[in-house]
Amino acid sequence: MPVDIRARVLSNAHLSPDYNVLSLAAPEIAATCQPGQFVMVKPGRGTDPLLRRPFSVFEVLRDTAGVPTGITILSKRIGVTTNLLHQAAEGDLIDCLGPLGQPFALVDPPAEAWMVAGGVGLAPFATVLEALNAKGTPATLFYGARSAADLFYLDWFRDRGARLALATEDGSVGDKGRITIPLERELTAATGKAVTLYACGPEPMLEAVSNLATRYGRRCEVSVERIMGCGMGGCYSCVVPLKDGKGGHHFVRSCINGPVFDGAEIVWE
């Protein structure tokens, strides 16, 4: 059951001119949120901007006793709200509604979990990795970005036991090109292993990953990014076309039925 918290900004770490990680005091959200869920965020008062914006829960913050105290958000600047999040200062108050949406369904060992992140699509995978670690499920992070400078938290994931496979468009780190290059290579090699894919990133990437998964007979859950007006199922803005079994599609609200879907269910446009 989502709650609305006027969350205090605990810190704002700038990772690059466009990326930042905002730590928010929100124990009630931290306590119940599951990997892949999101929050609807509104920085600042008033009507500009008017609507909240969706952000994945990046990390769950805990005190020394392990009690959840807050969450972090990994934000990439693209417009008015993400600009305000970039500029937020310690002590600012940010309205935070959540946790919302359906989480990833994570596999148990001995199956392996392969996380596939494109750019800011990294966001859901910190909590995913923690949950995988709790299960003991082996985890790999495929992570692609424009260039080495746009890959964040590599040590964080490495330190927590994730195997990393990187790709950059300029080839500055890992494979040169799309993340599907190392992914396909490893899918080809991984015959016999039980592997489930979890993907988050730009829609063309999700489509490519999902198609690869189908081709190699793997289940692939994708977290889609649609413009959301409410996050609660109220506005019908966030719909995704799912296969209706008759060769057509029906529109399903990604805020309450997603954002995580079985990639094979989606009608890619």
Add this chain to the structure above:
Amino acid sequence: MPVDIRARVLSNAHLSPDYNVLSLAAPEIAATCQPGQFVMVKPGRGTDPLLRRPFSVFEVLRDTAGVPTGITILSKRIGVTTNLLHQAAEGDLIDCLGPLGQPFALVDPPAEAWMVAGGVGLAPFATVLEALNAKGTPATLFYGARSAADLFYLDWFRDRGARLALATEDGSVGDKGRITIPLERELTAATGKAVTLYACGPEPMLEAVSNLATRYGRRCEVSVERIMGCGMGGCYSCVVPLKDGKGGHHFVRSCINGPVFDGAEIVWE
């Protein structure tokens, strides 16, 4: 010629839960502004609030060499903009258009200047006093407010040689009641002296002061407070009815023809 400065907040001193003094870096405005002029202010980006709001220049800030570096604003919280000004933090940027409007016409000695301030109507009189001191004109500040806790900067005015006459509605300091009580007493006693009145405060106070001045044969300049859309003469929202000499009135824009008017010219409603 007014300029528009994105002024940095140098400090924000809270005088009470409702009053604050904001110091703004705005050398270009400080350099040319005259006592009684105002600035149109917009804190924060975006359309909420949309329009700028008018504020008297309270103090002119100067560096050790006496070069003007900025201005301060004395603000009383009554709505959205004044709330934002109350909360402003060092380093915030505030759009500041000015200086605007017609200043007070200050008398030369041996004439005396009596400033009459009601509440936040104190704002123009700091710069007025400095200009009077530069001329050597003897100055008195009549200053009324709800109670002692709402009278600010008394030492500031005293230290700069102003004689003070106070009134509070609850009688906690000075005369109990309106500022017109000490004012009328002194007007009665001041026969023979050349005295000009300068008043700023709520409209009923301006009317009462202006009427007293007429009764005692004194010139009285009042600074009126009208809702202003632009501060530049563009919108015609800020009009004041002035006598047209034929028993009627015509509306005059207080942003460019005022905010300072001869009280005897105004048709009080």
Add this chain to the structure above:
Amino acid sequence: MGVTTPDLSVQIGSLRLANPLIAASGCFGYGLEYASTIDLRTLGGFVTKGLFMTEREGHPPERIVETPSGMINAIGLQGIGVHRFINERLPEIRKTGATTIVNICGTSIDEYAEVARALSQAEGVAALELNISCPNIKEGGIQFGCHLGGTFDVVSAVRKATHLPIIPKLTPNVTDPASFAKASEDAGADAVSLVNTFLALAIDIETRKPAISNGMGGLSGPAIRPIAVRMTYECAKAVKIPVIGMGGIASARDVLEFLIAGAAAVQVGTANFVDPFIWSKLLAGLTDYLTRHQIARVADLVGTVDFSKH
């Protein structure tokens, strides 16, 4: 002062609402979406998303875009159709104890009447709101809502088809909404509601395409409130039946503004997206105002705007 708790209840035709706060159509799903976060019985009522006889797919995304203090939507009335609604949703809605107003649509006068008949036989429908004002679909709706004769005919037909209170929902995209309120009253409506959204267009200057897939859409949110208040005032002056006002309500102040302008009750749409917990805040603010002003019943406030010069 001896003031007792103010009476918040309002009368809309034969329907008594616990308070004047209604969740607007298309902004509250089928109600159930919000049943886990708020107690639906604390609302005066809620209006379902618009329903045709049959299922509708709606428009492809993007379906909304934010604009200054507002948003444009062209959902295209995605909906499950009246039969699935009655069979799959209504039983659950009944359990919440909510006062349920169903927003009905049609591509023809017959469809409106048919939908109304189907819903009249179902249990748990408190009233019907007639959507004759959706700017987002070509067939139906607006073609009735922008012509006085069309409005009269649809309302008359639905009046014959149902005993339920009927509330035509008026479009703001006309010169004189009050004449449409009057036509609705003449045709037997129990109340009218307004405003639906303003036909609007936003263009992505980089692609030079409309920002939403349907091209045009409907503008809602605080931006439109001053126009909606004006129209609510005009309609309330023109008819004797209750007027349900809406458009940009986002605070108790706004609720009060509509009531004072002449609205017997209000609906809240876009603001529920921004704050799904707004309802208790609106109720508290309303109660506080009435208490402070010693107004015993919310009905005593309705239409008390004073237009005499200052």
Add this chain to the structure above:
Amino acid sequence: MGVTTPDLSVQIGSLRLANPLIAASGCFGYGLEYASTIDLRTLGGFVTKGLFMTEREGHPPERIVETPSGMINAIGLQGIGVHRFINERLPEIRKTGATTIVNICGTSIDEYAEVARALSQAEGVAALELNISCPNIKEGGIQFGCHLGGTFDVVSAVRKATHLPIIPKLTPNVTDPASFAKASEDAGADAVSLVNTFLALAIDIETRKPAISNGMGGLSGPAIRPIAVRMTYECAKAVKIPVIGMGGIASARDVLEFLIAGAAAVQVGTANFVDPFIWSKLLAGLTDYLTRHQIARVADLVGTVDFSKH
């Protein structure tokens, strides 16, 4: 890339403007108020506050109130009348080198024609904008602007009275602004401009009186932009004469949105209050966009909105 500076000039009837940016009527005084802060020749032009034959007092304050992303005004067309304008202001305005469009009003068709004749004899008037859409005065204006026949008659009468380009300014408070654009074209207008303000009401809930003295007023500012863009698009589709678009423009993006929707030029009102130095920013943004997109002339962008589905 070999792109030269884009050509910003636009043609409105026989009138060539240096660029498509015009300061809107009632938001720029008589121009002189801004002559000390900006070089008026850098604007495409400016429109004066509305002028009747004789002086007008306007409404008593309060005359404006802020609303979400907008403002309501009821100035009541305070003005110095056409003769004082010609004698006392026009000589000074001529010295600024500004392209001056005069906004004219009337309480009768004859008055419009009379004002037009007087101004046609004066030197330094580039065009006449016919205010048939002011929501803030009872007599005149809107009575012509809300009826197709009235619009046609006023425009025809003024057409006979002057050789100057005439630009009827349309109201958004009608069902179909495009039909009024068409009526204007048929009556001989050289262009149309829109939108004037939306009739609106804000109420002070503590006093229960309208927030401005006149009661209702006109809504302007970014809030109305999505509706104004839609109407501009509709009118541009309906007529061959140029359409001058306005309503809530506050950035170069907004200027471009109107141009792409079909406006041959734009006017900026409320945003000039917020930022009297906005003009150079709009020009820079416009030039930058055209250069970046390698569009040689601003005219090539006009009406290029692409409504094909995504």
